[in-house]
Amino acid sequence: MSSSVLTDLLQKHEAAILQDWVAAQRQAGIRADLIDEQTVQANSRDLLRVFITAASQGTADLDAEYWKPVKALLQRLSQTQSRQGFSPSETATFVFSLKEVLFSYAQRHTDQPLVCIGEISRLIDKLGLYSFESFVSTRETVIREQQESMLELSTPVVELWQGILAIPLIGSLDSNRTQIVMEALLQKIVETESDIAIIDITGVPTVDTMVAQHLLKTVTAAKLMGAKCIISGIRPQIAATIVHLGVELGDVVTKSSLADAFRLALREQDVRLVANKPR
Amino acid sequence: MGTTQTFPLKQETDIVVIRQQVRKVAEQARLGLVSQTKIVTAASEIARNALIYGGGGEARLTGTQRDGRSAVHLVIIDHGAGIEDLDKAMVDGYTSGNGLGLGLSGARRLVDDFSIRSAPGEGTTVELWKWR
């Protein structure tokens, strides 16, 4: 079969092929803002190396064990490029630009160029599709992750009782939106002339220094306006983390659940709830 | 196990993604809930520093082994201005901006192994480990 012809060709001209391939990519346009020439060079060298090793063992079956390193490398590169914001065609160009280069070597240096070209074409097309697929599946993952993080915050401030507000925070808390939510709370305190605001963080996955700082600032601002804040829903793992971070909540009142916080707030407002029938 | 994922760190939403991915790998490494929360929080601190002070960079995340225990390994790199006085930056409460100054020192307390390399003009690399 021709695969030994191809292997010979690849092995004999590896360095020159690499050089031409990188040049071809440069010609096609390298995203200088996303990747540097050195990385392009290194990626191309690595791929060509594993490509030659695999091709020398056979080119008929890309599902064979020895093609795995090639596919793994392509997958990794496509994933990275997908996350970095390369377009699909920019990513595909990497592999496809090798085709023309190999064609020209086959034409110049073998005596069966047509057979060789057919083989190259088939191989590169398959690898190109493979890297395309990896790109798309990563892109889908990225979109899903972004949607999750978009879920961030659209939090209503609710009046639980005359003079008692609550704001249940859900989702990731850093970002400008925290600021907006906290300002909304302060605004509502003024509007409703509330005495107590319960900030419930049961739905907040991470409390880092930025979130802590937002919370502390809000508590201080509320205090200046004559309202007292209770922070509820600090889960045990969050409590442990806050302590290790070194954040001091000072004299901020905390309660483990929103219900506890509400009970405390009612008591402070001198409200007593009496059940009609003893349970 | 052992494959490294690389995430860009160029905007605020990238921090959210990094936190989610660290949480995922920590779960896969079967870290306890407290440990998961600690490494995620440390990641958040270091990533934000790299974004705010380092002008952005990237995060490399690996689920791996350390001394026979399953572990999370996170490296966050930026090529910003670097930190002139590391000892000072690591002190509780030191901030050059208007933070609490607890990110670096706190992150060190939250993880099992912490190392930081930084040189003025060359950027900063922080390495975090948390294991089972």
Ligand SMILES: Nc1ncnc2c1ncn2[C@@H]1O[C@H](COP(=O)(O)OP(=O)(O)OP(=O)(O)O)[C@@H](O)[C@H]1O
């Ligand atoms: N990647 C970095 N590049 C340059 N300087 C940094 C970097 N990370 C931290 N620093 C410097 O170290 C200081 C301390 O960092 P640290 O994270 O402890 O506190 P902070 O970010 O100022 O506040 P906090 O993290 O509590 O919100 C920063 O104020 C900054 O001057």
Ligand SMILES: [Mg+2]
């Ligand atoms: Mg910080």
